[in-house]
Amino acid sequence: MSRTPAASFDRNTVYLESLAWIPDSPHRSRIVILALTAWVLGFDLLWALSSADEGSLLYGLIDEPAHLATCGIALILVLLSGQILSRTFVLSALLASVVIDLDHLPQHLGVETITAGTPRPYVHCALAVILLCVGGLVLPRGRPLMFGVAFGFAAHLARDVVTGPGVALALPFSESAFRLPYLLYGGALVVVAGACLASTMPGSLRSARPGAEQR
Ligand SMILES: [Zn+2]
Secondary structure: OOOOHHHHHHHHHHHOOOOOOOOOOHHHHHHHHHHHHHHHHHHHHHHHHHOOOOOOHHHHHHHHHHHHHHHHHHHHHHHHOOOOOOHHHHHHHHHHHHHHHHHHHHHHOOOOOOOOOOOOOOOOOHHHHHHHHHHHHHOHHHHHHHHHHHHHHHHHHHHHOOOOOOEOOOOOOOOOOEOOOHHHHHHHHHHHHHHHHHHHOOOOHHHHOOOOOOO
């Protein structure tokens, strides 16, 4: 039996009942996406205008909240698509989207053991995401956790490939940096935010549809 996205979202609300900060309707979700996008693009623009180095520790004050926001936007988009996400998955993804950067600490302390020869530490690679996905498939009990961490890592890498020196995605097979233009990331956020804005405007097709949820 098929179900509507709104119905799926309502089930998510019940499932994620203790996470009060998760928007409890598609309408509020789109508002949150707009706010997160404005946050990310606004601070990225300020940093770019300052011409400061993206390798400095200070950049973390801009970058880590932006990673968290990017993961949050991706999670909300998944929820809006009608998927049901467990609490463990959501929390794991959000935490992993920032915790992965702890592997930079040795480098800042002068230890290059997990950084030598690459633009970012070794955990920053596609293999880490793949191994977590395989682990989730092999170990059903740990699936929400592993899939959640994999989601968070993937969301993190999506931003890292457009900032700083890029990411050696193909580690351990290649140490070459993979770098895409920031415009792709920023443009994707703008497109998503634009779609959210259009669907929250009075008179939009979605809000005009009988029964469309506007809580
Ligand atoms: Zn990173």
